[in-house]
Amino acid sequence: MAKTAKKAKLDRNGLTVLGLEKLIGIVLDEAGLNPSFKKRLNAALAGVGGGAAVGKLIDTRLAALEKSRTRIRWQKEKAFGNDLESISASIVKEFGAVDPAMALERLIRFVLGYEGIAERVNDSSGRIAGIYAQACDAAALLAAAAPAEQRVRIPSLLNSGLEGTDYYGFKTLLAVKIAPVLPPDILKAWDQTLAKVMTIPAGTTILPAVVHVRRAIAEACGDIGAHVAIEEALPATLQEPIILAEKLLAAGRHADALTWVRKPRKARVGFVRRVDLLSGALTAPPDRDKLEAAILDGLKDRPAAQALRWKAFEQRLDVAMLREYIDKAGDFEEFEALDKAFAFVDRHKDLLAALYFYLSWPRLDLAARYVLDHGGRWKNEFGDMLPQAAEALQDQYPAAATVLYRTLVDQIVGGGLLSAYGDAAAYFTTLSTLAARPGGNEGLMPHAAYVAALREKHGRRYGFWEKVPAELYRSQ
Structure with a gap:
């Protein structure tokens, strides 16, 4: 019985089976039908001639993108998105393979131009924003691949985007993504520059973008002291005491952590940006009571920690806090505690x-x-x-x-x-x-x-x- 021929898959091995001539024909056909694909091919071909050739081609495309003010109608949004993807891919894959440092410079330029793009297109689906979020991730990879001697220029390329209003958040995201791949000496020098921007002139509104990036730099350096200094320099409305307290607990600085976890967080008006959703930045802050109880455990103050856990349980019938309370209870205490807890739940005024x-x-x-x-x-x-x-x-x-x-x-x-x-x-x-x-x-x-x-x-x-x-x- 004859064996059925194995079906070739759309992967490297499968395409190899097609042969060079067949692939060339398919590529040329697609280039004739797809303008974005054709531009990507031209960038790849320019890359054969070295970084200068592909850089010139990409610069031309970026200049055209920055110069245009034409509103993109919904019928053309898909093609426009394809073109943006093509530009980003050409920078990352074609130019990045030849000269990662110069490619990073172009990709930063691409991302910093998002505000102009957002004014031209109604990105209700979020596809355009997603392209720029992916570009921020790719920028970190290019920064990591750049020669060590060229990384020192990277902060200066980003600072211009941080010293103004970052309504859409991509300038901040770009810097936050790149910071972890830079060496400590560059990060410390960058932070010193941003610290000056954050503190002068007196009375000027502090730029949230600068604050976010300084926090990312402190995180990348593993410098808890820098975290504390940043928060102390901020007005109460911009401080994140709970997050800092969690970092201080992890660093074993329990007394300082207790001070910050008990610091009241000033109410403030905020809004959710699409970039925060795309980047996963919207994570829930630590539970204050749970964190404070853990800090008190670290200070060997078990009675205070248990009292706090019980209070939190009573205030909101918090299952997790009661479990922690039971776990920390001494021998033979847990059964009495459970009976007491269930009796309290039975008397609770909120039936649901x-x-x-x-x-x-x-x-x-x-x-x-x-x-x-x-x-x-x-x-x-x-x-x-x-x-x-x-x-x-x-x-x-x-x-x-x-x-x-x-x-x-x-x-x-x-x-x-x-x-x-x-x-x-x-x-x-x-x-x-x-x-x-x-x-x-x-x-x-x-x-x-x-x-x-x-x-x-x-x-x-x-x-x-x-x-x-x-x-x-x-x-x-």
Whole structure:
């Protein structure tokens, strides 16, 4: 039996099988159809002649990009994005292979031109911004590949973008990405320059971009003292005391960490930039209470740390903090602490918070008992809390799940929430299934009586009843 020929893949080996002449034909055909691809090919061909030739070609394209003020209509956004990708790829792959330092200079120029691009195109999809975010990552690779003697010029190429308003954030991102690959001596000299920009003239608004980059430099140098100096030089509205406290804890400077973690953070108005989303910069700050408790542990003040953990648990029914409290409890203390905690949850005024705690711990038995104890008080104020709780309980505790599903049906149908009738019908169907199980209605109104009452009260909610299988209510 003849063997089936193995299918070639679109990879290096597969393309090699095609042969040079076939590939040349395909490339030329694509170049004739795709202007961006053709420009990329021209850059590659220029690279054969050395850095000067490819640099000249890229400079021409960058100059044209910077000079143009034409608004890009939505019909041409895709082609425009392709052209931007082609420029970036030509700089990184073609020029970067020949002269990484000069390629980096062009890529910095490319990224610093984002503001002009943003004014010309409605980048609702975020594709254009994504191209520039990738260019920032590529810039770090070029900086790392640049000869050591040429890296000293890099900060000066970036400073012009940091000394003004960085509304879109790419100038800052570019510098923050490059900083970790530069040697300490260059970073320290760069920080000294930025420190002057940050502090003079007196009374001038401090530029957030400079602050972010100085923090990145301190991080790259592993200099906790520099971190402290930067924060101390800032007004309270720009300080990040919790983040600094976390760094001080990691450095073993517990007393200083305690001072900063207890420092109040001034409220300030802010906004989320697309670059922050693309770069992953929007990470949640450390939990203040958890961090302070860890610092107190480092100071060997166990009573204060435990008291803080218990207080945090009581304030927000924090499962993680109670777990930490139990983990740090002495022998035979944990059982007493758990009993005390569960008793506190039972008395809590927020029913949904208490139920969420029991489900998260998890103690489904206590959650089910809690649901039944408060049978007539449930309200689905947060949209998906009760459905999730009912689903979690229905396998082992059908009566408790029944209470929650009935609450949901009553609220949706009673409120005439047309858009949720489909959900209510699904809950109603589940109620019929639970009613057939042992204990499904234990201690509750029988299912038939519940259906009859619902029909009597809301029989005219035709939009709901038409979504329910007729056999589930006509036989009741």
